[in-house]
Amino acid sequence: AAGVIQSPRHLIKEKRETATLKCYPIPRHDTVYWYQQGPGQDPQFLISFYEKMQSDKGSIPDRFSAQQFSDYHSELNMSSLELGDSALYFCASSLGFSGNTIYFGEGSWLTVV
């Protein structure tokens, strides 16, 4: 079965640079979630979208922005990167907004040097 696809899988950026992560949800899924997992930490919710509209916001820094496009894929844009942004970023998707099971991608490793 098709899963959530994330790209790139690994990314190395320098401080103050910009990075963009992409997420392709499971076909027919209309809701996308972004999570950040720092070293030794548990996944932390950043932001979610339903039907191309932002639906909920967690601990996403102001330097980060995200959007969901008409084909339901999503992009997380991170600017003015800091060393502390080095983390594993997960995208997840679900069908419909209320309570349907959420499925995660394999994540994108971002290393800021």
Add this chain to the structure above:
Amino acid sequence: DAKTTQPTSMDCAEGRAANLPCNHSTISGNEYVYWYRQIHSQGPQYIIHGLKNNETNEMASLIITEDRKSSTLILPHATLRDTAVYYCIVRVAYSGAGSYQLTFGKGTKLSVIP
């Protein structure tokens, strides 16, 4: 979402059943209990969820107490590949307020021992 409490770590012998407990004493009537696991640095994997009845699928069984204040995830025959961090998460089914994301707590690190 209600807070959950899980043991920090557990060991289980290979081939034996792994029973992972979770306390969620403040759970509301419209909140489900979800279980996910994360094998080292991979994406969290959905295991099972339930509202108030016991549930079983090909991966595991979920036993929810009658008062819904606690639950147990059962892996019937643990293998080395089941070594992972297991997260018990309470998630609202529908409230109209729009907060349906999963909130991860600390989880239980399960080590399956040969």
